[in-house]
Amino acid sequence: MTAKLDPVKVKWIVDEMKKGVRSAEIAARMEVSPRRARRICARYRRTGEVPALGVQGRPRKEIQDHVKISAEKAFLQCRTGASRLERIMAVTARICIPHNTIHRVPKEKGMAAERPEKSRRRERIKHGGTLSNSTRHAGCGRLPDGRRFVAHRDDASLFIAGCGAFDEAAGKHALEVL
16 A cells, blocks of 8 residues: 655645645545644644654564464475464464464465465455445345245445335335335
């Protein structure tokens, strides 16, 4: 992930706020939230200098030596993937190490390759529409008393748009529920 702001952009935000430009307009141009633009300006007013950006994200934890040794040993013995090694190590050596950490060890030593097709960002919504009420699914089932149950669900918000119980399964009942 690349940073949206750099020192030049931060200085520009401060200069524009001094001119009296609204934070919403500045935020739209810099692709940040208005709150972030106001926060940068408030820090400038507090300290008197253009704020420096800190390091983004969570700090990376260094892998401990005993974890590296046991993960490398297990990898050389089994020659299998990190998820399977995680389970093998939990059962045989009674060591619980996350598979992401196990995978980093052979990757650092050049024994495992990075596979970009597995590291791509997954789509959040499974069935197309990103707006509410743009796509729906209908489902039906049988209730314990023998009647049929019909429900419509919005895919984007997972909101139950309508439901009903009927004596027989028919298309007209699915339309009634809408």
